Each structure stands twice: as structure tokens, then as C-alpha cells.
Amino acid sequence: MSTDTLVQQQVDCDVLIIGSGAAGLSAAVTAAWHGQKVIVVEKAPVFGGATAWSGGWMWLPRNPLARRAGIVEDIEQPRSYLKHELGERYDGPRIDAFLEACPHMVAFFERHTALQFVDGNAIPDIHGDVPGAATQGHQVIAAPYDGRELGPLLQRLRKTLRETSFMGMPIMAGSDLGAFLSMTRSLRSALHVAKRFSRHLWHLLRYGRAMHLVNGVALVARLAKSADDLGVRLWESVQVQQLLQENGRVVGALVRTVEGEVPICAKAVVLATGGFPHDLSRRQQLFPRSNDHEHLALPPQSCSGDGLRLGESVGGQVDTDLQSPVAWAPVSKVPYRDGSYGHFPHIIDRAKPGVIGVLANGKRFVNEAGGYYDFVAAMVEAVPEGQEVASWLICDHPFQRRYGLGFSRPTPVPLWPLLRSGYLKRGASIEQLATACGIDSQTLAATVSDYNQQARSGADPTFGRGSTPYNRKQGDALYPGSNPCVAPIEQGPFYAVKVQPGCFGTFAGLKTDGHARVLGDDGQAIAGLYAAGSDMASIMGGHYPSGGINLGPAMTFGYIAARHIAGAGNYE
Ligand SMILES: Cc1cc2nc3c(=O)[nH]c(=O)nc-3n(C[C@H](O)[C@H](O)[C@H](O)COP(=O)(O)OP(=O)(O)OC[C@H]3O[C@@H](n4cnc5c(N)ncnc54)[C@H](O)[C@@H]3O)c2cc1C
Numbered sequence: 395m396s397t398d399t400l401v402q403q404q405v406d407c408d409v410l411i412i413g414s415g416a417a418g419l420s421a422a423v424t425a426a427w428h429g430q431k432v433i434v435v436e437k438a439p440v441f442g443g444a445t446a447w448s449g450g451w452m453w454l455p456r457n458p459l460a461r462r463a464g465i466v467e468d469i470e471q472p473r474s475y476l477k478h479e480l481g482e483r484y485d486g487p488r489i490d491a492f493l494e495a496c497p498h499m500v501a502f503f504e505r506h507t508a509l510q511f512v513d514g515n516a517i518p519d520i521h522g523d524v525p526g527a528a529t530q531g532h533q534v535i536a537a538p539y540d541g542r543e544l545g546p547l548l549q550r551l552r553k554t555l556r557e558t559s560f561m562g563m564p565i566m567a568g569s570d571l572g573a574f575l576s577m578t579r580s581l582r583s584a585l586h587v588a589k590r591f592s593r594h595l596w597h598l599l600r601y602g603r604a605m606h607l608v609n610g611v612a613l614v615a616r617l618a619k620s621a622d623d624l625g626v627r628l629w630e631s632v633q634v635q636q637l638l639q640e641n642g643r644v645v646g647a648l649v650r651t652v653e654g655e656v657p658i659c660a661k662a663v664v665l666a667t668g669g670f671p672h673d674l675s676r677r678q679q680l681f682p683r684s685n686d687h688e689h690l691a692l693p694p695q696s697c698s699g700d701g702l703r704l705g706e707s708v709g710g711q712v713d714t715d716l717q718s719p720v721a722w723a724p725v726s727k728v729p730y731r732d733g734s735y736g737h738f739p740h741i742i743d744r745a746k747p748g749v750i751g752v753l754a755n756g757k758r759f760v761n762e763a764g765g766y767y768d769f770v771a772a773m774v775e776a777v778p779e780g781q782e783v784a785s786w787l788i789c790d791h792p793f794q795r796r797y798g799l800g801f802s803r804p805t806p807v808p809l810w811p812l813l814r815s816g817y818l819k820r821g822a823s824i825e826q827l828a829t830a831c832g833i834d835s836q837t838l839a840a841t842v843s844d845y846n847q848q849a850r851s852g853a854d855p856t857f858g859r860g861s862t863p864y865n866r867k868q869g870d871a872l873y874p875g876s877n878p879c880v881a882p883i884e885q886g887p888f889y890a891v892k893v894q895p896g897c898f899g900t901f902a903g904l905k906t907d908g909h910a911r912v913l914g915d916d917g918q919a920i921a922g923l924y925a926a927g928s929d930m931a932s933i934m935g936g937h938y939p940s941g942g943i944n945l946g947p948a949m950t951f952g953y954i955a956a957r958h959i960a961g962a963g964n965y966e
Contacts, residue, residue, distance in 0.1 A: 407433045407627075409959055410647055410660035412634045412701065415443030416610075416945050417927025418666035419617035420499075420952030423507055426624035428960035433658060434621065435632040435649055437696050441618060442552035443668045444693035444899055444928075445945065448610030449558075449567055449741065450535045451514060452949055453942030454496040458504065459513035460531035461497075467531060469493050475519060475526030476939065483717060483935025491908030492933055492950050498965040499953040500534060507620035509613070510537040514568070519940045520765040522862035529863045533942050536613035538566060541597075541605040547618055550630055552694070553603060554611050557728055557738040557801055563594040566608035571742070575797055576872055578805050613945070634700065637663060637708050637923070644708060644922035662922050662959040665701035665912070666952065669900035669928025671720075673699030680719040680902055683774055687783035690725035690737045690896030697899070701929035705904040708923060709914040713905045716936025721944060722770035724785075725896025726800045729815045738801040740787065740893055741766060745859075745868030747881035748793035750845055751785050751893065753777060756828065756837030758845070759785070761857040763865040763879040767938035770895050786831050786890045788824075788842070790883045797870070800891040819890040827888040842883055849883075852876035899944055901932035910955035924955040 408430040411418045418434055426432045434441075455472035472493055477484050503509040514533030521527055541548050554564040565571050570590070573583040590606070597605040607615050621628060631652060638646040638657060646659040670676045671691035676699050678684050702712055724744070728736040743749060745763035752758055753776060760772035777783045789799050798804040802818045812818040821827025824842050828835035848855055852875045860866055860879035869878030904912050904925045911919035912930075927948035934943050956962075 405433065405656060405658045407431045407658065407660050409433075409662050409664065409956065410435070410658050411664045411666060412647065412704070413443060413666035413668055413927070413929070414441035414628060415445035415666060415668055415927055415948070416613060416617070417929070417948040417952040418664065419614065419621055420949045421664045421666065421926060421956040422626045423509075423617060423620045423624060424502070424953045424956035425960055426621065426626045427506055428956065428962050430956070430960050432626045433660070434626060434628045435634060435658070436628070436630045437633040437667075437700070438552070438694060439631045440550055440552040441628060441630055442611065442614040444697055446552035446611045446614045447555035447558070447692065447694070448898070448945060449941070450609035450613045451517070451567065451942035451945065452534050453532055453940045453946035454500055454534055454950070455493060455528070455532050456497045457500045457534055458497060459500070459511055459534055460515055463513060463515050463531070465515060465531035467528065471526050471528060472532070473526070475524060475528065478524045478526055479521065479939040480935045480937050483937065485933060485935065487908045488906070488933045491954060492947055495954050495965070496946060496950045499950045501966070502953065503620070507616075508543075508623065509616040509620055511535065512537045516867065517941065518863035518867055520768070520864045521939060522864055532940060535567070535609065536616050539607040539612040539615045541601070541603070541607050541615065544615055544619055547622060551611070551615055551618065554609070557736045559604070560803070561594070562598065562604050563591065564604060564608050564611060570608065575804065575870075578796070579872060634704060637704050639708055642921060644920060662924060664952070664955050665705055665904065665923070665925040665929040666927045667701035667929055668693060668697035669903055670699030670702055671697050671897055671899050673702075676702070680714055683779070683783055686777070686779070686781065687895050690727055690894050692723055692725060692737050692739055692896055693899055697928070701925060702904060705912050705923065705925060705929070709920055710912040710923065710925075711905045711915055712902060713931035714902050716901050716931065718771065718936040719900060719902035721898040721901055721938065722767045723896045723898045724766055724769045724893045726817070726891050726893050728801045728817055736801075737896055739766070739896070739898070740800055742868070743787065743797055743799055744769065745865055745879050746793065746797045746870050747873045747875060747877065747879055748883055749787055749789040749799070750841070750883065751787050752833060752838060752841060753785050754781070754833055756834040756841055758841055758857060761859055761861070761865070762787075763859045763868055764862070765864070765938055774895060783895055785893050786833060787893055788827065788838070788883065788888065788890050790885045790888050792885050793881070793883070794889045799889055802889070802891070817891065820887050822887050824888055827890055831890050831892070846882040846884055849880050852880050854880050899928045901934070901936045903929050903931040906930045909958040910951045911958070924959065926951040926955050
């Protein structure tokens with residue numbers, strides 16, 4: 395931001411948006427397109443929040459890309475899936491607001507802005523055995539974007555998360571990632587990877603960063619470009635200190651800039667600060683078993699609960715009555731040479747054929763190929779109180795070289811740096827591996843032997859790897875065996891990575907209505923105050939029915955809030 399543009403005493407706008415992730419930027423673009431004067435303030439020196447580090451998938455049933463592909467679904471199908479998944483936490487008015495608005499949201503961005511999408515039509519909902527679960531047509535992701543389109547904004551954009559990129563190169567879920575994982579088995583994939591990587595090296599040399607933007611960073615880049623085109627003012631390194639109120643109405647905020655405090659007056663304020671993944675005291679208060687594990691939160695440090703505190707300061711209520719307050723993610727801790735640590739999310743490796751997850755007692759505890767949330771929830775449940783909540787992913791040499799294990803990459807990336815740093819454990823036998831990890835060795839040997847007996851014929855009767863469409867989609871379609879999620883673990887050396895509870899973000903948040911207005915303790919909307927993204931209590935009630943259930947609603951409720959503020963009429 396150029397703070398020269400801040401006048402000394404007061405700044406005025408129609409809509410003040412706090413936070414520059416998916417929720418904030420969706421609201422900003424929508425409001426500006428509807429003629430509002432918009433300011434977005436961002437506490438960090440770069441914009442994009444957790445969204446820029448995310449996979450970028452958005453759960454948006456009945457979206458126009460699905461419809462164009464001939465997937466036509468009645469609103470009753472996703473409604474029914476959510477009713478079965480969320481049970482008593484199904485919030486009809488907010489779910490309906492979301493399901494009705496989300497196709498319009500996608501159409502709006504496609505038609506009027508730089509945000510274009512690619513479909514994820516083949517991605518099934520996570521719990522395929524639940525009534526209403528879809529096998530297709532629910533996901534979209536931002537189309538790849540050339541960073542050069544951003545002009546000077548590029549330097550202010552948060553870079554991709556180090557752990558999920560390769561030398562700063564983000565890899566797009568789907569066929570791009572598929573090519574990286576099959577490059578030793580397919581000439582076409584090898585050529586794709588060679589082309590992508592050489593282009594990336596050129597971009598690093600020429601621009602000092604990745605230019606082929608994909609996933610969450612492409613979403614943020616496209617939203618920021620759209621916002622800029624519409625005259626939105628986007629200010630980084632500006633932290634909101636306090637909301638301003640007049641006669642019970644929120645009329646702006648006091649912000650701290652490098653030059654001092656400035657009041658920003660607005661007719662409405664949207665809280666979109668990314669929830670509380672780094673608010674240690676709220677985490678301690680709400681996260682289950684928080685004394686029994688180190689929590690490895692994935693979002694940036696700046697997502698530290700400001701929105702919830704600001705909302706509460708004017709009477710907003712934090713909803714804690716959720717199935718889970720946290721969007722669990724299985725995470726491993728990556729030690730770097732300078733003594734710092736990174737957090738690696740285990741999204742892809744768990745479903746591939748030839749890996750299992752075990753506890754310190756050497757026993758398996760879950761269908762590892764299922765949802766990331768389910769993996770951690772089962773781990774928290776299975777580890778006895780008072781013991782460290784942690785698990786280990788175990789595989790053999792061919793698996794590691796083919797798919798990689800966590801942050802350890804497949805062939806041809808060498809393993810020794812991660813063996814030396816202690817991230818990756820190795821053993822010539824399963825017993826030696828168990829000793830290296832501190833796992834009960836006899837039980838682990840028995841677990842692997844039992845698993846292998848069935849795995850040789852592609853079966854996993856104990857936990858059912860490969861039993862749902864979601865499992866199989868996450869497995870390896872090229873694997874020659876009968877089950878894309880099951881292969882024996884038998885060719886040493888063997889490897890393991892410690893997996894701990896972490897999160898993609900938080901589910902507990904401010905109570906809101908179907909217009910994204912923050913509700914006071916009387917259940918009435920607080921005039922002038924809205925919340926979207928992780929600052930609003932998740933409409934999923936703390937459940938995780940599908941990938942994309944954070945960003946889909948974040949984009950949609952940002953859009954809903956802005957339309958309500960602007961007094962927009964019926965959907966086009
Ligand atoms: C590695 C990873 C992968 C993920 N993959 C997916 C996925 O594929 N699909 C999905 O649905 N979800 C995914 N998630 C979760 C998803 O990214 C988040 O839920 C979502 O980005 C939250 O969006 P948001 O707009 O609420 O907040 P954010 O994107 O986090 O933005 C909030 C911004 O507010 C700023 N801020 C905080 N306090 C202040 C203040 N006082 N003043 C001004 N600014 C402030 C923060 O610095 C931050 O930039 C993933 C998360 C991670 C970390």
C-alpha cells in the first residue's frame with residue numbers, strides 16, 4: 395500500500411473489508427461491481443491469506459461449469475446430503491442461502507470479472523455412502539493465471555506455501571499433479587514435467603518467483619486483478635484495531651498504519667480475517683485434547699482471531715456448538731537447516747496404494763484413504779487421554795520413490811536431506827523402522843503382515859481402503875492392481891513420517907444469518923456488520939462433508955454480504 399494516499403484525519407468509503415482472502419476479495423469485487431466504494435485492509439505485508447496457500451478447491455453444487463458439462467442436479471440432492479451429514483447441526487436458512495446463491499456467484503464472476511474457473515467435475519463428495527452424496531459436479535477451482543497480468547500487484551501477492559510447492563512452483567491438483575506423480579511411468583508425463591519445470595526455472599531467473607499461478611494463489615490473483623480493475627483500494631500492513639459504532643450501528647473501524655492510526659468510515663464493515671487458527675488462547679479453550687498434542691496450524695500467522703474479537707466487541711456471538719471447532723488436517727513438521735519448521739499437509743499421499751497409518755502402539759486406526767478431517771478426528775479419538783496425539787504413515791521403498799511420502803518427494807529428488815534432518819525415518823526392516831520411530835515393533839510387524847496378506851489381492855477388510863468413490867479418486871488410477879488404494883508394503887527399506895493434528899483453519903466463528911449479517915445475543919443482526927469466510931461459524935456445523943467446503947462458502951457469503959450491502963435485487 396502507498397500510505398501517502400491515506401489522508402491524515404479520516405478516510406471514507408461505502409464498504410470496509412477486513413482481510414484479503416477469498417471471503418474479503420469476493421465481497422470487495424461484488425460490492426465494487428455494484429457501484430460501492432470499497433477499501434480492503436490487510437494486516438500482513440502481502441495479501442491473500444490462507445486462501446493463497448490453499449488448494450483452491452471450492453464446493454459449489456449446481457455450478458454453471460457442471461451444468462455446461464451436462465451434470466444437472468436438483469437443489470434437493472446437495473440439501474439431502476448435507477441434512478444427512480450435518481444432522482442436528484443442519485442450519486436450513488443458511489444452507490439454503492448458500493445453495494441458492496452459489497451458482498449465481500460463479501456465473502457473476504465468470505461473466506463480469508477476471509476470475510475464471512476450471513471444473514473439478516470428477517471429484518466425488520467425501521462420504522459416498524451417505525444419501526445424497528454426489529460423485530461429480532460439485533467442485534470448481536480458479537483457472538491458472540499468468541502472474542504478469544497482475545502488473546505491480548504481483549509483488550504484493552502472498553507466494554505459494556513452501557511445503558506444497560516444488561522450488562516455489564505450485565502444482566495444480568488434477569492432471570498437472572497426475573503428471574508429476576507418473577513422470578517415471580509415462581513419456582507424456584515426463585515431457586509435461588520437463589516443460590513445466592524449465593518454464594518455472596526461467597520465471598525464477600527472470601522474475602524471482604513463480605509466474606504460472608495455480609490453485610489458491612491463482613484464485614487470489616484473479617480476485618485481486620478484478621478488484622483492482624473495479625477501483626477497489628487494497629491496503630496491506632494495515633491492521634484494524636477497533637470497530638467504530640454510532641447508535642448501535644457499525645460505521646467503520648480504527649486502523650493502524652505505518653504512519654499511525656486512521657479512522658475509516660463506512661456504511662458497512664465485512665469481517666474476513668480468516669478465523670482463529672493462530673489464536674492460542676481460543677484454541678486452548680475450544681480445541682479438543684489441546685494439551686495432548688502440538689497443533690500444526692497451516693494458515694499464515696496473521697490469521698489470529700482478530701475478526702472474532704472485533705465482532706464480540708460490538709455484541710457478536712461466537713458459535714461454539716459445532717461438531718468440531720477446527721477444520722482438522724493431518725500435518726507433518728518439516729525441519730529446515732536454519733532451525734525453522736514448515737507444516738506439510740498430507741492431502742495426497744494417504745490414499746495411494748501401499749501406505750498405512752499407525753499409532754505409537756503399532757495399530758492402524760482409520761481408513762487412511764478417507765477425508766483429511768476424518769483421519770485426524772479418528773487419531774484424536776483413538777489415542778488414550780494423556781498420551782501424545784500423533785501417528786505415523788508407513789510405506790516401502792517403491793512407494794516412496796513413486797509417490798513420495800509427505801514432504802519427501804518421489805524420484806529423482808534425493809532422500810538424504812530429509813533422512814539427515816530426521817523428517818523421514820528409515821529402517822531396513824519393519825521392526826527397525828518401528829524402533830527408529832518409537833512405535834511398538836512387534837505390533838507394527840504384525841499389523842503390516844496382516845495388512846499385506848489381504849493387500850496382495852487388493853483387499854483391506856479391516857478399514858476398507860478403496861471402498862468409496864472418493865477413496866478411489868484419491869488413489870492411483872494407473873496402479874495395475876485391482877484396488878487403486880491398496881498394495882502390499884514389503885520391499886525394504888521402509889519409511890515413515892510422523893503425522894500430527896493440524897488444521898486448514900477453524901469452523902467455530904461468529905453467528906450470522908443468511909445475508910452474512912453478524913447476530914447479537916438477541917439473535918438480531920448488528921446493523922452494518924457482516925462476516926464471511928472463517929470469521930463466520932461454518933455452515934457445515936463443524937462437519938467436513940467434502941473438499942472445498944471452506945472456500946465455496948467463503949466465496950459465496952462474501953458475494954451474498956456485498957449484494958446485501960449494495961441493495962442488489964434478485965439474482966440475474
Ligand atoms: C494448505 C491449505 C490448503 C487448503 N486447501 C483448501 C481447499 O482446497 N479448499 C477449501 O475449501 N479450503 C482449503 N483450505 C482452507 C481455506 O484456505 C481457508 O478456510 C480460507 O482460505 C479462509 O478464507 P478467508 O477469506 O476466511 O481467510 P484468509 O484467506 O485466511 O484471509 C484472511 C486475511 O485476513 C488478514 N487479517 C487478519 N487479521 C486482520 C486484521 N486485524 N486486519 C486486517 N487484516 C487481517 C489475514 O492476514 C489474512 O490475510 C486450505 C488451507 C490451507 C492452509
